[in-house]
Amino acid sequence: MGRPPCCDKVGVKKGPWTPEEDLMLVSYVQEHGPGNWRAVPTNTGLMRCSKSCRLRWTNYLRPGIKRGNFTDQEEKLIVHLQALLGNRWAAIASYLPERTDNDIKNYWNTHLKKKLKKMQAGEGGGGDDGVGPSEGGGGGVGEKRPSVPKGQWERRLQTDIHTARQALRDALSLEPSTPAKAPPLLPTPPGLATYASSAENIARLLEGWLRPGGSGGGKGPEVSGSTSTTATTQQRPQFSGEGAASASASHSGGAAAAAAQTPECSTETSKMAGAVGDAGAAPAFSMLESWLLDDVMGHGEMGLMADVMPLGDPSEFF
């Protein structure tokens, strides 16, 4: 019955990761791809539980993560998506492939919440700090819906897609008052994103991995035999720019995770994920742009994510 235990809790190390540990983890992932986290501690000798390894990888070591300095675009996008989705950080993160849900969550809690609170106070409106729906029970599209089982909200999102689209359009159009100053949608060169680790050796290691055809590169997709969901959601294989058109490639867990929850949209989302992984982190914004542009151009009837990211051929987008 069941599976073998993941990790016995005795002797499990906690607290900050050391560069050596990072290196071990990165080496392992480089060789085996992300996924099958259960095997990581045993295979690497890390005294960490699998969960901790997974977290460390997804939030910190995974290539393509951009850290710090949220752009105005990102900020606005987060605000709108938060209003739309509530505190579904993973889902929000799926629109910002370079950011982790943890990062976004932190940023929201430390910056945006206050910022919006201030703004609302300034407007004299409000009362409820109700930036986000989940903030104070304020109404709104993204209201926290305790009664809605996980997985259904995506469907709701689909039905509300026009609202979403409007919100995103607003988010992206708020900016350009100063085109000269306005940051590019994604200033960071794809595939060359800042690696999270401070340890140079890890960065070097990753470089090797990122290089197309680099040793161990492209291992990602085959990741162990572990479950489809996990395997695919966690991988970000071959994500260097010119990389590889791995259809199974995916970006951060968020979108794919969401996709996994709703079979009917999973294909589309994973397609999108594939496209994203395909060209590095940058494309997400491009796709959003395309999406919005598309709407403007009069294809506004496409309601669902399928239409949002019709990625039969990702190259169409870039």
Added chain:
DNA sequence: AACCAGTCCAACCGCTATTTA
């Protein structure tokens, strides 16, 4: 220069959904 308060972020905790034997 030393202390204090505030801020930020990495990591942990607890829960739920999903998967597997």
Added chain:
DNA sequence: ATAAATAGCGGTTGGACTGGT
């Protein structure tokens, strides 16, 4: 069909860092 384990998510916390006094 069921129980147990894993993966993933969101909330929270603790320690490091920074700025002000």
